[in-house]
Amino acid sequence: MAEQEQTPQRRPGGRSARIQQAVFAAVLEEVVARGYARTTLGAVAERSGVHRTTIYRRWSDLDTLLVEALRDRSGHPVVPRDTGALATDLAAYAQDIVEVLAADTGRIISAVLGSEAARLDGVRGILGEVLTTRRPLSSEIVRRAVARGEAPQGTVDVEVIDHLVAPLYFRLLLTGEPLDEEVARRCAAATAAAVTAGVFVREPGPAS
Amino acid sequence: MAEQEQTPQRRPGGRSARIQQAVFAAVLEEVVARGYARTTLGAVAERSGVHRTTIYRRWSDLDTLLVEALRDRSGHPVVPRDTGALATDLAAYAQDIVEVLAADTGRIISAVLGSEAARLDGVRGILGEVLTTRRPLSSEIVRRAVARGEAPQGTVDVEVIDHLVAPLYFRLLLTGEPLDEEVARRCAAATAAAVTAGVFVREPGPAS
Numbered sequence: 001m002a003e004q005e006q007t008p009q010r011r012p013g014g015r016s017a018r019i020q021q022a023v024f025a026a027v028l029e030e031v032v033a034r035g036y037a038r039t040t041l042g043a044v045a046e047r048s049g050v051h052r053t054t055i056y057r058r059w060s061d062l063d064t065l066l067v068e069a070l071r072d073r074s075g076h077p078v079v080p081r082d083t084g085a086l087a088t089d090l091a092a093y094a095q096d097i098v099e100v101l102a103a104d105t106g107r108i109i110s111a112v113l114g115s116e117a118a119r120l121d122g123v124r125g126i127l128g129e130v131l132t133t134r135r136p137l138s139s140e141i142v143r144r145a146v147a148r149g150e151a152p153q154g155t156v157d158v159e160v161i162d163h164l165v166a167p168l169y170f171r172l173l174l175t176g177e178p179l180d181e182e183v184a185r186r187c188a189a190a191t192a193a194a195v196t197a198g199v200f201v202r203e204p205g206p207a208s
Numbered sequence: 209m210a211e212q213e214q215t216p217q218r219r220p221g222g223r224s225a226r227i228q229q230a231v232f233a234a235v236l237e238e239v240v241a242r243g244y245a246r247t248t249l250g251a252v253a254e255r256s257g258v259h260r261t262t263i264y265r266r267w268s269d270l271d272t273l274l275v276e277a278l279r280d281r282s283g284h285p286v287v288p289r290d291t292g293a294l295a296t297d298l299a300a301y302a303q304d305i306v307e308v309l310a311a312d313t314g315r316i317i318s319a320v321l322g323s324e325a326a327r328l329d330g331v332r333g334i335l336g337e338v339l340t341t342r343r344p345l346s347s348e349i350v351r352r353a354v355a356r357g358e359a360p361q362g363t364v365d366v367e368v369i370d371h372l373v374a375p376l377y378f379r380l381l382l383t384g385e386p387l388d389e390e391v392a393r394r395c396a397a398a399t400a401a402a403v404t405a406g407v408f409v410r411e412p413g414p415a416s
Contacts, residue, residue: 037245037324113381114326116245131383163398166378167371173321173381175339175370186407190371193405194398203390 022048023055024069031066032107036115041065067122070112073105074126077134086145086195090164091188093141095181097165101172102179110172135161145195154201163200164191230256231263232277239274240315244323249273275330278320281313282334285342294353294403298372299396301349303389305373309380310387318380343369353403362409371408372399 026048030039041062045052059065078100081092100106117123139157146155167187171177194200234256238247249270253260267273286308288301308314325331347365354363375395379385402408 035324035327114321115324116243118322119243127382159394162378162383163375163395166374169378169382170370170374174335174377186367187371189405189407190398190402193407194401197397197401199394199397199401 019048019050019054020058023050023059023065024072026050027062027065027069028073028108031115031117032111035111036066036117039066063117063120063122066112066117067120067126070108070123070126073108074130077130077137080138080141082140082144086141086148086150087188087192089141089144090191091185093138093161094164094168094184094188097168098179098181098184101168106172106179113173142195151195152198152201155195155198156200156202159200160191160195163194164188227256227258227262228266228280231258231267231273232280234258235270235273235277236281236316239323239325240319243319244274244325247274271325271328271330274320274325275328275334278316278331278334281316282338285338285345288346288349290348290352294349294356294358295396295400297349297352298399299393301346301369302372302376302392302396305376306387306389306392309376314380314387321381350403359403360406360409363403363406364408364410367408368399368403371402372396 023044026044027039030043030047034043039062041055041059042052044062044065045055048055055065059068078093078096080089081096083089083092101109112118112123135158138161142151142155142157142160145151146153164187167190168179168183171179171183177183231252234252235247238251238255242251247270249263249267250260252270252273253263256263263273267276286301286304288297289304291297291300309317320326320331321335343366346369350359350363350365350368353359354361372395375398376387376391379387379391385391
């Protein structure tokens with residue numbers, strides 16, 4: 001069974017899937033607890049309760065395992081809710097991001113980006129994918145606002161969303177200050193004011 | 209000479225000071241080039257041209273050396289210029305921060321925070337000090353704006369400055385997008401619009 005060439009991890013709910021989830025959870029917990037430089041496949045085996053040889057057979061090295069575990073985690077981007085108005089759309093999205101960052105996912109992001117793992121090509125790749133996947137989703141907020149006449153034509157959606165969430169990541173990665181409803185509300189209000197003022201309208205080009 | 213108990217590093221311009229600066233520069237360059245987990249005192253010796261035994265005598269371990277080198281670097285916070293108006297004060301400050309982050313200092317911040325060094329108590333301590341030292345300086349901008357009637361009474365200065373610079377750190381640490389005059393201008397304009405709209409006025413408390 002263990003030597004079969006077919007991909008056992010594709011059977012949802014099967015033993016292989018359970019093993020995979022246990023190993024993924026264990027490697028992320030190890031990185032949060034000790035940092036990446038001190039994480040070993042042996043410690044992952046111990047924490048997951050999965051036999052070392054099973055882990056070695058499946059994942060050739062720790063880098064590969066970590067990248068797979070992160071990819072598995074990052075597969076569920078926050079989908080912005082349609083609340084009918086720009087201010088409340090931004091507030092709802094900021095609150096959803098706060099909930100993600102204030103929970104396990106935030107601890108994992110912080111631990112991975114604050115470790116040597118931040119240098120791995122695979123990690124940079126996932127980060128890039130998460131940011132680019134998120135953008136078309138979140139830019140729906142801006143498109144709807146422009147359609148409703150709440151935001152000026154030419155508002156650059158990517159800039160709006162980056163400004164909305166940047167102070168949240170600033171807290172997560174730099175100041176360590178709380179991620180709560182208040183900061184979500186403030187980020188949304190600040191961004192809405194800037195959008196309304198036309199700050200994010202694309203300029204025709206440098207110096208005319 | 210080498211065995212004297214007095215503190216030779218205090219003589220500005222002396223041999224010890226030159227050695228110290230060479231070693232500090234070398235450890236930071238090593239971390240930028242290889243990451244912290246792969247940096248060794250031996251590599252620092254080689255890069256700095258300072259003999260290994262001199263380094264070992266002075267710094268007991270790499271953690272101590274890195275923290276001292278970072279402290280030496282972080283001793284010059286950006287002092288906000290007084291341009292006479294909120295919008296231009298914010299723009300000038302954002303531009304000054306962009307210049308710092310787009311240069312060597314940005315590469316060092318990014319390399320240190322994206323490595324196991326981010327977990328060191330000394331590094332967290334310096335980061336905390338930089339943020340708290342910067343705040344009273346940069347909050348001058350808000351105080352002047354309130355005095356001129358450009359910002360509402362009760363505007364929380366810390367929040368304003370964090371919102372101003374957060375998108376810059378977001379680019380530095382997450383997206384890798386360019387840090388240039390355009391982003392500085394946009395951050396300043398967005399923050400000014402939010403300040404004017406009263407977004408950063410302290411609320412009396414949760415639910416009345």
